[in-house]
Amino acid sequence: MTDKLKPLREQIDSIDAQILDLLNRRAKVAQEVGHVKAETMAPVFRPEREAQVLRGVAERNPGPMGDHEVQTIFREIMSACRSLEKRVTVAYLGPAGTFSEQAVYQQFGSAVEGLPCASIDEVFRATEAGTADFGVVPVENSSEGAINRTLDLMLQTSLLISGEVSIAVHHSLMSKTGNMDGVTVICAHSQALAQCQVWLNLNYPNIERRAVASNAEAARMASKDASIAAIASEMAGEQYQLGVVKAHIQDDPHNRTRFAIVGHLQTNPSGQDQTSLVLAVPNKAGAVYQLLAPLAKHGVSMTRFESRPARIGTWEYYFYVDIEGHVHDAAVARALAELQDNAAFFKVLGSYPLSLT
């Protein structure tokens, strides 16, 4: 057995030496890129370029490694290379251990400075003020719908969306002891309580449910008090050394949350992009139909249409619309120019690469 392993391990050692050499050669080139960018004050993080690199490695991947695994490794390689240019700071809805933090790492890799914030408002403020280079905010959940606070803040902010990330959201019920003995209250963010309500009604109909600022905060509270159980990610549970009472209790097994990356950056086309808009129309018959007609005319596909009541009385609703393509694509530019003519309110939230998942 050891005789057979020895030459194979020698092969791995020799390949590792080559990988290490190649990684450092790549890192040196990235450092040079950093110097060129510094001279021209160009942005360090280029989401369209990173998206192209990740799509490229998956397309060229001969296996046996899976495309997702190859992309995960290259995401980390780029993160490490980028951090030699500058370590990017990213604000997110904290504390550490939230799905928002997971979204930060999924987009930027682990060589990033996370800045946990107490609210979605603070994520926008920190990014607008330049305390963080980017912010990561939840946009919608597959079972609960839009995150209204994010949509409202998108309307006012000067920031642009430069990317999106989708995360599988699995909730677990956890406590200090790993069982429910003596537990009198279950704490979680209101969204998580809503996403687990059928399971909770069936299994713990008589235990009080309490909404708190975040699931991670619930986990922190449970770690201090045996009468509190928390619903949170297992990542948050591990951080606060909680025992799992029951894993994956969310009502929808395919539960996902989509996050937007916001910042000051105007992202260039990557070849597979999406554009987010906010629109409003005068309150008259057929206005929404007329508003969207230019999209069909120029062959631009709409992938999302969401409405929010306007709270200023001038128009009835704001429409949050996602379309395929980048504002620099000719067809998109023509459609938007016409669309803007018919709109009572028109704002481009950003064009950015389609997320990988």
Ligand SMILES: C=C(O[C@@H]1C=C(C(=O)O)C=C[C@H]1O)C(=O)O
């Ligand atoms: C090296 C660059 O800077 C960053 C790092 C990248 C990489 O390691 O491949 C790609 C894009 C940028 O976010 C670049 O812009 O090419």
